[in-house]
Amino acid sequence: MTTTLPTTSSARLPGLIRRLTGDEKHAPSAHSTVDVLQVLYDRVLRVTPDTADDPERDRFLLSKGHGPAAYYAVLAAYGFIPDAWLDDLAGSESRLGHHPDRLLVPGVEIGSGSLGHGLGLAVGTALGLRAQGLLNPRVYVLLGDAELDEGSNHEAIAYAGATGLDSLTAVVVDNSSASHGWAGGIASRFTVNGWTADTVDGRNHEALYAALTGHRPRHPHLVVARIESKG
Amino acid sequence: MTDMRTAFIDTTTALLDEDPRTALVLADISASQFAAAGHRHPDRVLNVGIREQLMIGVAGGLALTGLRPIAHSYATFLVDRAYEQIKLDLDHQGVGAVLVSIGASYDGSAEGRTHQSPGDVALFDSLGDGWTVRVPGHPDEVAPLLRNAATSDDPVYLRLSEQRNAEAYPDATRLRVLRRGLTNAPLVVAVGPMLDPTLAATEGMDVTVAYTHTPRPLDTPGLRALANTDVVLVEPYLAGTSSALVSRALADVPHRLLALGVGQTDLRRYGDPADHARWHGLDADGLRRSISAFLGSVGG
Incomplete structure (x- = not known):
């Protein structure tokens, strides 16, 4: 069960997203990442605006930097950035661009936009925490199914699996947008390299929560969040 | 060693x-x-x-x-x-x-x-x-x-490189003068392993030879202090890599610049590094030819 504050924060999301996009027609679910982000910030990630620089915090890295409206809205809902920032997306004085910049936005762990960079940075972050004896923080990185086309991901998938980097969880939001698909499934790319994997309904919050907390010792973990095709 | x-x-x-x-x-x-x-x-x-x-x-x-x-x-x-x-x-x-x-x-x-x-x-x-x-x-x-x-x-x-000079100069973040010419002598800047061939190439010439192992940030105050009209760059990577920096540093001073370094063409040849240095004109003989021609053309 969620606490009062997160529920309040979640309830604010639709309005915050509309504030960003000016889009009255589409429900928040039009945004592919919104449910994963909501469950992560509501119930999974041990990070708040007060601990955004704490070495012991969990890390969330948005690798798929495109379409960050849901991400910005979540950061506002949970108090990392002022709501007013949402009103001027990509304006000349705005700190919020079409791709997030970690030096401009509190709570943002990496600047992203060019696909295929987040997973490698996440692997390095997990290794850096381990090397400093910071064994509690977990590193989450969110990718898209089409982003997996980038070969750099497969360097990271193979290495993280081979070395059993078990503080790492990758989330792939799968809306079947990869041009050539993933014959045999996305999860198999990871599991063949030693990852554990859960493939769930990406709109079902209970299923997402179980998968996002379903990591096992000695293996990096993958969550494939399947949602409706981009269309 | x-x-x-x-x-x-x-x-x-x-x-x-x-x-x-x-x-x-x-x-x-x-x-x-x-x-x-x-x-x-x-x-x-x-x-x-x-x-x-x-x-x-x-x-x-x-x-x-x-x-x-x-x-x-x-x-x-x-x-x-x-x-x-x-x-x-x-x-x-x-x-x-x-x-x-x-x-x-x-x-x-x-x-x-x-x-x-x-x-x-x-x-x-x-x-x-x-x-x-x-x-x-x-x-x-x-x-x-x-x-x-x-x-x-x-x-x-x-x-790092396998090419090297005979002597180490750990204190060469700034331009370090290793040979000083007479008043208004041309300045030759050698970067990293290009020092020894540059010293050999300019033997007997009236030039100031300065060395650095730190091309970025380039020691532009040192460059302005040492440079007169003629400046020669000798770099172990693409010719002209530092030209823009030198031009900017000397923008308000009349000067001529010769930028020597590795050519842009893939030679499609093997051999040893000394062969490549020669083919790119970066051995002592090649440098001497280029620098002499440049300095000899003054006013011409």
Whole structure:
């Protein structure tokens, strides 16, 4: 069960997203990442605006930097950035661009936009925490199914699996947008390299929560969040 | 005698023992030489396999957690291949690393173009002005430059080569005058391993020869203080790499510039590094011809 504050924060999301996009027609679910982000910030990630620089915090890295409206809205809902920032997306004085910049936005762990960079940075972050004896923080990185086309991901998938980097969880939001698909499934790319994997309904919050907390010792973990095709 | 690569391995091994902030990321190259250090520090000696994009991504992640990563491979794999990772996983994240390359422009003469990176320093110039670029000319310059880099969080590129000068000048971050000409003598700036051929080429000429192992940031105050009308650059990477910096530094002063370095053409030839130096006009004879022609053309 969620606490009062997160529920309040979640309830604010639709309005915050509309504030960003000016889009009255589409429900928040039009945004592919919104449910994963909501469950992560509501119930999974041990990070708040007060601990955004704490070495012991969990890390969330948005690798798929495109379409960050849901991400910005979540950061506002949970108090990392002022709501007013949402009103001027990509304006000349705005700190919020079409791709997030970690030096401009509190709570943002990496600047992203060019696909295929987040997973490698996440692997390095997990290794850096381990090397400093910071064994509690977990590193989450969110990718898209089409982003997996980038070969750099497969360097990271193979290495993280081979070395059993078990503080790492990758989330792939799968809306079947990869041009050539993933014959045999996305999860198999990871599991063949030693990852554990859960493939769930990406709109079902209970299923997402179980998968996002379903990591096992000695293996990096993958969550494939399947949602409706981009269309 | 120790070569630059061995100096790098010895110094990095010591840094790993001394400083818990130091972390090393490898992509198989030199991995066996760090095996012992890896046994002592398994969490800070990381060989990711032949995965250079990941090597830089991991370096970026390590730096984000507060460690000081050193990443290492042949220049062409470390810089050319992973250019966007350097741009985004380090620079754009606002973090630094120490990148240490071997191979330089044509140490891998017999290996061919695939193992050569004459354009690496120009690539760092394309990233902006944040990078310190060190091009030691002698193995004894490597340890102090690497130790200096390890203590900061700044982005530092250390370009090692098998080409070397007879003497070390560890104190050459700024232009260091090694031969002084008469009043108004032309200035010849030699970078890294180009010093010895430059000294040999200008023997008997009335020129001032200044040396640096740190082309970025270029010592522009020193350049302005030493330069008269004629300036010659001798660089061990692409010819003209520092021309824009010299032009900017001397923008308000009438001057002529000859920029010597490695040519842009893939020669598609093997041989040894001395052959390549000759083909690019960077041996003493070639340099002498170019510099004499340039200085002889004064007023012509």
